[in-house]
Amino acid sequence: MTDATANSTGGTPGRNAGSLFDKDPRTRKRNAAETRFRMMGLAAVIFGVLCLVGLLGSIISNGVSAFSQTFIIVDVFLDPAKLDKDGDRDPDKIAKVTTFGYAPLIATAMEQAMEQANISIEGLGKKDAAELVSKEAPAQLRNYVLNNIDEIGETVRFKVLASGRIDGYYKGRVTMASAELDRNVSPAQLQLADQLKAAGLLSTGFNWQFFTAPDASDTRPEAAGLGVAILGSLYMMIIVLVLALPLGVAASVYLEEFAPQNWLTDAIEVNIANLAAVPSIVFGILGLAIFINMAGLPQSAPIVGGLVLTLMTLPTIIIATRAALKAVPPSIRDAALGVGASKMQSVFHHVLPLAAPGILTGTIIGLAQALGETAPLLLIGMVAFVREFPDGPPDGFFDPASALPVQVYNWTQRGDPAFVERASGAIIVLLIFLVCMNALAIVLRRRFERRW
Amino acid sequence: MSFVKLSASALAIAAVSATAAAARDQIQIAGSSTVLPYAAIVAEAFGENFDFPTPVVESGGSGAGRKKLCEGVGENTIDIANSSSRIKQSDIDLCASNGVTEIQEVRIGYDGIVFASDINGATFAFTPADWYNALAAKVVKDGVLVDNMNKTWKDVNPDLPDQDILAFIPGTKHGTREVFDEKVIHAGCEATGAEELYKAAGDEKAKGCNALRTDGASIDIDGDYTETLARIDANKNGIGVFGLSFYQNNTDKLVVATMDGVVPSVETIASGEYPVSRPLYFYVKNAHLGVIPGLQEYIEFFVSDEIAGPDGPLSEYGLVSDPELAATQEAVANRTPMGPLN
CATH class of the missing domain: 3.40.190.10 (Periplasmic binding protein-like II)
Incomplete structure (x- = not known):
């Protein structure tokens, strides 16, 4: 008792002073520091999450409308006087009628549709009514006629795309007030669209074409799709997988299991680590110089893109594979060697299968990184307007194609505001691909990874 | 063992890809981002109406496009360079040193x-x-x-x-x-x-x-x-x-x-x-005419009245039609190469 009083009244806090619940100034200071650190950590996490939510929110709110599309149903009379002047149904002559020749048919069809539905709107000419329909429609008609020449002279029902502004009206991008000022659409046209909708001739549906159609020019944003870009990205991923995985695994198995430890392997190791940090545009310059200028490979082709991305992904795969190989305990190798396996047998029968989940995870993450890469593609001519689908592989590897991130980049530069929506939609598609790949990597790791 | 086979086949693919320069059947265009939308509109219409594939149009800037044009003659070089400013003497010299001697200058309109x-x-x-x-x-x-x-x-x-x-x-x-x-x-x-x-x-x-x-x-x-x-x-x-x-x-x-x-x-x-x-141009490598299928047709289509004329889709998009379009059409039909810069 006296001891305790003596200690607690002493000037400096004693080692065994008072109750544990009484905090001395030092403890308080330490606790405060800890709380501060925790708060800072939490703040950092909250900040990061908020940024992510903001980013995703803006992309999704901008882009989700790209997945729906407004269509107009028109009954077009395939006028023989315009499409087949001689009346002999000669495919070659009919093919000479360009899409410019088909546009008037659609204008007439729109006029008739208005008459039938008893729609009359003041200040709306025939040309204005025809502008509701996408400029893609004449091409759609022409293709149909060339494939069904015997239907000339009949009236055929087509489901055509509505023009970008009309589409935007039903997505909230265009309003009556903005149409007043807009040079490309008038309030009268929006009224017509509303009346067509009431008559059941205009509808909004899921935009499958966004995934299947090729890119379109600036005058028809409603027709632009990701078809060529998805195919191009897929081709490049195939090339990267086929080249980078075996090369990367072979290199790391050799370095990890067979190579002698000397200055040469050390140098290689340092350089691989460095390569992983090289800006990706450098690989693009390399690709241009070696694959296009020296090897004479074609421009804008997935083969060159794939080769460049392979170079970029290799270090990632090598590093991941070596880490996976290192994680396999030496006892496994020793046991295999002990029962008489050769070095190669021990590696291929025991070490590699055990390291496989780690290797696959690294490969998938490397592929995901390559999928989102734009900079190296800039220099090898893949940042381009490509409308033609590449052939099936392997010929298609040499045909021009686009890529998903490139398509996003291209669309953000276009003047028509409808492309903003398309670009955000493309980002969503790209993100879905990336999330799927990363999820696959996690699943593989969870299911097959062994811990020792 | 299958692993060895896999690596061998991968190397084989790499080797094949490095030697096979596949014949090109589509037109390659690069250059000005100002001309890009117009070129894309024409390329799209060209692909729709002709039996040739849709040309590939790259952006990247006028200067970069002209430099690419002047890289040489052959299938892995581009056919047309879009440009929002006139070609420079240095470009012409570069072209000449790489064997690109005949270039056609086509003025498509004004911006x-x-x-x-x-x-x-x-x-x-x-x-x-x-x-x-x-x-x-x-x-x-x-x-x-x-x-x-x-x-x-x-x-x-x-x-x-x-x-x-x-x-x-x-x-x-x-x-x-x-x-x-x-x-x-x-x-x-x-x-x-x-x-x-x-x-x-x-x-x-x-x-x-x-x-x-x-x-x-x-x-x-x-x-x-x-x-x-x-x-x-x-x-x-x-x-x-x-x-x-x-x-x-x-x-x-x-x-x-x-x-x-x-x-x-x-x-x-x-x-x-x-x-x-300002005027907008594109430059055509004459050596590729007749080699790349559809090239001549594409240029003629580009400057035709129904495309580049005052009522055409380019004018609708904001290109100011060239009053001297007829002269350009004639020059294109005759494949007249450009003379020295004045």
Whole structure:
């Protein structure tokens, strides 16, 4: 008792002073520091999450409308006087009628549709009514006629795309007030669209074409799709997988299991680590110089893109594979060697299968990184307007194609505001691909990874 | 063992890919991002209406496009370079040294450069002199050149609104900037008498004219017009420099300013009343004509009346049709290579 009083009244806090619940100034200071650190950590996490939510929110709110599309149903009379002047149904002559020749048919069809539905709107000419329909429609008609020449002279029902502004009206991008000022659409046209909708001739549906159609020019944003870009990205991923995985695994198995430890392997190791940090545009310059200028490979082709991305992904795969190989305990190798396996047998029968989940995870993450890469593609001519689908592989590897991130980049530069929506939609598609790949990597790791 | 086979086949693929330069059947185009939308429109229509594949159109800038054109002759070089400024002697020399001797110059029309601000803001009526006095590093005051102290447009010209000077102009890598410098800033320099003073001070070519103030009143935009639009959206006081076609696609967000009292439009640019415009070109490698299928057809289609004429889709998108289109059509049909630059 006296001891305790003596200690607690002493000037400096004693080692065994008072109750544990009484905090001395030092403890308080330490606790405060800890709380501060925790708060800072939490703040950092909250900040990061908020940024992510903001980013995703803006992309999704901008882009989700790209997945729906407004269509107009028109009954077009395939006028023989315009499409087949001689009346002999000669495919070659009919093919000479360009899409410019088909546009008037659609204008007439729109006029008739208005008459039938008893729609009359003041200040709306025939040309204005025809502008509701996408400029893609004449091409759609022409293709149909060339494939069904015997239907000339009949009236055929087509489901055509509505023009970008009309589409935007039903997505909230265009309003009556903005149409007043807009040079490309008038309030009268929006009224017509509303009346067509009431008559059941205009509808909004899921935009499958966004995934299947090729890119379109600036005058028809409603027709632009990701078809060529998805195919191009897929081709490049195939090339990267086929080249980078075996090369990367072979290199790391050799370095990890067979190579002698000397200055040469050390140098290689340092350089691989460095390569992983090289800006990706450098690989693009390399690709241009070696694959296009020296090897004479074609421009804008997935083969060159794939080769460049392979170079970029290799270090990632090598590093991941070596880490996976290192994680396999030496006892496994020793046991295999002990029962008489050769070095190669021990590696291929025991070490590699055990390291496989780690290797696959690294490969998938490397592929995901390559999928989102734009900079190296800039220099090898893949940042381009490509409308033609590449052939099936392997010929298609040499045909021009686009890529998903490139398509996003291209669309953000276009003047028509409808492309903003398309670009955000493309980002969503790209993100879905990336999330799927990363999820696959996690699943593989969870299911097959062994811990020792 | 299968692993060894896999690596062997991978190497084989790499080897094959390095040797097989597949024959090219589509046209390759590269160059100016200003010409890109027009080229894309034509390429799309070409692919729809002809039995040839749709040409591939790359952007990347006028200078880069011309350099690519001049890399040599052969299937892995491009066929056409789009350009928003005329080819330079250095390009022609580079071409010649790489064996590209015959180049066709095709002028497709004119592009207007407009000044626009937020639709809810004030409207402006500019003259080149206003722009010079607003943005130049040094302006004329009482007969001598002094540092530019103008803060608002009203300081520049009492008729203009009392709004802070803030201009988003294209960065120096853009072809548009050249036109802006020449047709607006330099014209303004001349009109305000600053050019005289520069010359009197020993600056023979009046290079000082093009020096812009660096205090934040003029901001270079190195991106595209979409970036300029986003900047104006964020800062309603800003005035941006746009291409006519971009403005025409965004008339619900932007209000255009007049220049010398003329409203920019396809008509006023065609008649030459609106001063700030420039010709757009593409350059064709003649050695590829007849080698790349459809190349001749594509160029002829591009300059045909139904595409590049006053009622064609290009004009609808904002290209000002060339009054001398007939001469261009004839030259294209005859495959006339361009003569020396004058």
